[in-house]
Amino acid sequence: MAPELDVTEWLNGEPAPLSSLRGKVVMVEAFQMLCPGCVSHGIPQAQKVHQMTDPDQLAVVGLHTVFEHHSVMGRDALEVFISEYRLGFPVGIDRHIPDDPIPVTMRRYRLQGTPSILLIDRQGRLRYSGFGSGEDLNLGMTLGQLLAEDDNTN
Amino acid sequence: MAPELDVTEWLNGEPAPLSSLRGKVVMVEAFQMLCPGCVSHGIPQAQKVHQMTDPDQLAVVGLHTVFEHHSVMGRDALEVFISEYRLGFPVGIDRHIPDDPIPVTMRRYRLQGTPSILLIDRQGRLRYSGFGSGEDLNLGMTLGQLLAEDDNTN
Amino acid sequence: MAPELDVTEWLNGEPAPLSSLRGKVVMVEAFQMLCPGCVSHGIPQAQKVHQMTDPDQLAVVGLHTVFEHHSVMGRDALEVFISEYRLGFPVGIDRHIPDDPIPVTMRRYRLQGTPSILLIDRQGRLRYSGFGSGEDLNLGMTLGQLLAEDDNTN
Amino acid sequence: MAPELDVTEWLNGEPAPLSSLRGKVVMVEAFQMLCPGCVSHGIPQAQKVHQMTDPDQLAVVGLHTVFEHHSVMGRDALEVFISEYRLGFPVGIDRHIPDDPIPVTMRRYRLQGTPSILLIDRQGRLRYSGFGSGEDLNLGMTLGQLLAEDDNTN
DSSP states (O other): OOOOOOEEEEESSSOOOGGGOTTSEEEEEEEOTTOHHIIIIIHHHHHHHHHHSOTTTEEEEEEEOOOSOGGGSSHHHHHHHHHHTTOOSOEEEEOOOTTOSSOHHHHHTTOOSSSEEEEEOTTSOEEEEEESOOOHHHHHHHHHHHHHSOTTOO | OOOOOOEEEEESSSOOOGGGOTTSEEEEEEEOTTOHHIIIIIHHHHHHHHHHSOTTTEEEEEEEOOOSOGGGSSHHHHHHHHHHTTOOSOEEEEOOOTTOSSOHHHHHTTOOSSSEEEEEOTTSOEEEEEESOOOHHHHHHHHHHHHHSOTTOO | OOOOOOEEEEESSSOOOGGGOTTSEEEEEEEOTTOHHIIIIIHHHHHHHHHHSOTTTEEEEEEEOOOSOGGGSSHHHHHHHHHHTTOOSOEEEEOOOTTOSSOHHHHHTTOOSSSEEEEEOTTSOEEEEEESOOOHHHHHHHHHHHHHSOTTOO | OOOOOOEEEEESSSOOOGGGOTTSEEEEEEEOTTOHHIIIIIHHHHHHHHHHSOTTTEEEEEEEOOOSOGGGSSHHHHHHHHHHTTOOSOEEEEOOOTTOSSOHHHHHTTOOSSSEEEEEOTTSOEEEEEESOOOHHHHHHHHHHHHHSOTTOO
């Protein structure tokens, strides 16, 4: 099962913990707002998925996993980023604990960096975790396969 | 059921009639070699699908549906096109009958123009027919859903 | 001085020999209609230059330099290509002589292949000859420098 | 004459006031680090000009003209941005005065927003000021024309 996202605050809409999304396919886009690959590839791809799919079937969730330059990627800066880039999906702020630059959820999922994508099926199982943002075609095929599965497959 | 492709000749590999592809998902890319939208979008998308997917699960098939400028898009010109663009999939030449500029398979599927995409499921049923080449993400999701289906669904 | 283009026929507008263009900067786009690099880069770049510049100052001229697959890139096929791609500039057909697959102007300018670009200044001197289609920024800078020169520099 | 840039601090290299650049063509890229159009178009274009041109002939200068969300686009955040996006040119921070959200140089040049481009000739005269980042081809042509001018034209 995909462990829960440990988030200190949800911005840009209702809180979206994984526990609330059971029955839907979930795409988590882990990013940092000042990471060039996130801004040019990961975020636009997540936006596109959000805009092109049925929110009753697929939930896109942003996860702000800051592991460097913490002082300039805080909550206020993230809010501006969300507004300027007109993100359409909720964004959770990954939790920091003292003396660890890497936030809790990022460690939990052993993410290699940003952007990273997590794909979780309707039953809450982690089905994909990958660093980078691949081709839209590949992402689409994986999403399509997960969407085709029943709520109670297996 | 998807009607068979009525092809006078197969280029670039073994003949690939639909009857031979049962059990696989099939993507048919209908194109004309001098159609700008085919060259810039449809053909590259079909190439990408061909390169990124398992040929035992998904077959990409080109269909040369010439409905205009017939004299300059004949067999010899098509052969050069296939070679210059390094197409990796077989291409069938849609059959012409006397006094009809529109070839037989194009009529049979009521294609609106080129490029067009046909998607056929593992059981040989037509599941999608559309004019143009949409977003890779959308195409990927549809392909993923078809790939997730059993050979004997329903 | 840039040698004259040896053209058997001009399509898509009035004949545009270099001798008629003295006083203007000239960009010659040498291409083959079935060459993928020409279709995806060279031709669109030439179109863009044609659309963005003042025809009284800069002339864009196409040169169809067929050195392979001659039988399927003849005059009739080229006419369809010009029409389908909505080219806005005149296109000359480079002359062939018996027993030489490489046409006369292509030999004269020692072009390495297609696409190639020739840039000729207001006084008719060849100032650039290069294989491929480079960055728009670089091409723009060279064009800008040539446009800034007087008709009777030197 | 182009008025001087009123900058409180120069980051990423030596200070680059206009007075120090006389004899060169100067391209000033006015931007905000959290402005999507700057990040996706203006900054990459400025980087490309910087990388493709001779620094003895053309100077690219960034100007951080923050007119909104000041608290999250301060000096420290800008430093991270410069480092993450590997900018190759110096960046000046436009001066703020009390009770005015719009910085001094931005007002002085009456910039409409970000990104904006200023082009200054070898003699220090403002030759172009525009909102947005246009086509590379157009920018290249203007730069080419300015580069072709003598130091003491007129």
